[in-house]
Amino acid sequence: MDSETYCVFQDRKYRVGERWHPYLEPYGLVYCVNCLCREGGNVLCSRVRCPSLHCANPVYIPQLCCPRCPGDGMLSWEHHEPDTFRQPANREARHSYQRSYDYSSGLGSVRQAGSLPKYSSSRTNRGVIADPQQASGTIVQIVINNSHRHGRVCVSNGKTYSHGESWHPSLRAFGVVECVLCTCNFTKQECKKISCPEQYTCKYPQKIDGKCCKVCPEEIPDPHSGDKDYLCEETIPVFESVFLEKGETVRKIAVMTDNSAVAEIHVWIIQKGVLRQFYTEKMSKEEFEEQQEFKQITRTTASQWKIFSEGEVQISHMCETRICRTELEDLVKVLYLDKTEKGHC
Template sequence: MGVHVVARQAPRSTATVFSLSSASSPILQIISSTLDNTLRLDYQAEGKPHSFASFHFPGTNPFSSETWVQLAVSLEPDRLTFFVDCQEAAVLLIESENKINLELPQDVLITLGSTLGKRDSKFSGYLKTAKLSLKAYPRRPWICNNLTEVESLVPSYQIKVVWPFSSDINKVEENDRLKKLERRMGELARVLDMVQNEIDKLQKDDRLQKLEKRTEEVARVLDIVKDEPCCPQPCPPQPCCPQPCCPQPCCPQPCPPQRCTEAKVPDCQTPACNPCPPQPRPPQVCPTQNCKEENVPDCQRRACDGGNRECSACSEENVPEVCEQQPTSCVVNGYDFPNGAVIPGGDPCQECRCVDGNMACSPVRCPALSCHNPVRHTGECCPQCEQCKFQSKVYVNGETFTSKRHPCLQCHCSAGQVSCEHMAASCPTPQCTHPAKHRRQCCPTCSKCEYERRVYTDGTAFTSAGSGSCLQCRCKGGNVLCSEEKCPPVHCSNPVRDPHHCCPVCKSCIIDGVEYEEGSKWQPEGLCSSCTCVDGETLCTPTPCPPTNCHHPTTITGSCCSVCDSCTYNQHVYSNGQRFTLPDHPCYICTCQDGTVQCETQLCPPLNCRGSYTPPGECCPRCPGI
């Protein structure tokens, strides 16, 4: 595999240039630091999935020059080659037990300019070119005029990495894995091409469907204009009736003028005079009758909606019924209301209508309210809810809020009713493998880790409950990294396995090569102390002794406790009542009395001679010759 980048890194920065990661941890990463002038490669060796090896690029970090740098890294299981600008290639051999693991998992993620899940790894600077090759580079992927011959890539360095354990992988297995990797990368490339083709096809189909739909709409409009010479148009509200409605042309042919009492005009809607205030309608005069007018009482006051009819006889009994229709409209306060129309009144709690010429009123029925304090406005009959009570809290009308119990529910108060919408689908996708939700938050973040239905703070180390106690895990940036715990050797003959611990422990105690069982007791110093084995640890306590009332007690052989029958002074034992002098202070005379030593200064007699002297080991001086 090969990586080729052209980049310029910002000064005093440390960042990842290129990385490969799985869902749980990084696999390979190239890290450049202009702070300490280093360029290094971190990778997983074959057979060691939970351990990382690191080595540095020999020489100065090329990105420290703060100029554009061409860098190509050729990765092979047993060697690593660095190509920097037109410098000599650096070839590094890797020992067989620490070969680079190029067998990538199916969920491998390729990241340029950062390491997945690490916020502080982002590249600071400029990236001009980035290429990934499925095969190693046999030579640098650009032309250098100062290098005329093909580089032989002779190894110039050899890397040795010390691991806590090693495994031997033969050459046949390496070649098989490399071939599998190449086939897998080829399959992934073909899948990506197929997906891109499908996306292009769907985009073309979508544009074609929109164009066809728009064409059909235009065709329907053309058909309507062609078939209907005058489309229906409503007349605007009129100040009163029966004034003629205004002509409303919808095409070159205008609608004819209309009257409220006239028949329906084709292709034009009958005008509606409401909500114009009704006006008193003047009585229509009956046409000339075939009889004497005095023989038709009240003829001048009869008005028919369908038009007046002629009377065919001279007597009132001969007047047609159609001309004696009872009025079906209502006249209230000088205004005429048609049958079934609502008649406005002064009481908002009464609803009145015109029913067969009579005004019928009924009380307004108000809907049931769910709030405790409804509000009634002036001019309205029914009170309204202007507050909502939800989860023991009151919200005003029109307020939008988040549920306290379910942070993903966004709710709205309207007319006393609360409606909620689930917002989890709109959360952004976190850039980590194990994001966690904070309390009273809807969307998960990478500041904590959720693993096996438990939430851990960033940096917390824990033991995986579902994989046994030997799998030690740590939360870091929303990602959970796990590794097997290594058990130290035990030195007892019967170690015990605790279900809450990974490694076996010794419940017995080993002292000077002697093994004591759990709970056993012994006296290593005779009667003066007592020891007990508790959970593999030795706990010793001295034998309790009664208090002594002297300053220089003596411990008798075979006994643990001191007594005041004699005196131990300057590592010498003196019997009770014995007088003695101190070798270093011959002028002090001491006496042992009931375990306490008391000393007093000896008095010397005066001398009547010259040249007196004090013999060694004595207190008083002597005269010469004595």
């Protein structure tokens, strides 16, 4: 297909005029967000606006965003012809059991871990850290439909961690705390102290940087192998533009690779602190270089840019009805690389 006749969103191609629901791990399709492929390869994503209902007990229907009153027919504002509204087939099949989730009530809360109150173990299912003194970071909570259907993404020092991922926390005064390990799961961020063995298999274990416990000489990694390829991933410049237009804040984040003839621009429309809409634009390299509004803010990698792009969908339905300046700033921080990633090569 010609580049002007299709759009690329989350690594999938869509024809001009085609509509779809974006996909968000681990929940599947987000039925309360509609995306449209426009001419020029630009993508426009906006939330479904649900009208007020006249009944006291509305019901939620699988694969629909808005609730409806019992006995009502198909909601016209959610119905789309099958030839213009497509769902990603391979992803839908993997998460078809989650269609009954309701995204229309998605709420988010972000609190600094250091300020979280202590709760007893009987309340740890609400997503707080068992001991707030153990680590610094931010918990982003997404509540879907009710308190029994929820998931979380943990953000610590600008880095995003999904369910099952582990990391060493970073404290401002001490740097990375190698002897504390934090893990993100569906219900809470757990941090615990690492216990080192009393005996080792070798006679003279050694203490090395980046490790809490001593290691035997044969276990010391080769500094010229391992994660070098990841840490040496090619970086690309990130540009930003922020301005006011008709009472709304328009924030643009853009990247352009050296071997690409076009710049990819992500546009956020923010009204009174609420993210109302986001979409992507493409602009030729020559035209982009003439734009005086963009200023370079950092350099990032393709993998971090992908995390940023997928995070837009999550932020969109988190910030449906409340101010989300903190969440938006945390998402931008994902693009910043730490010193080890910058200086390893």
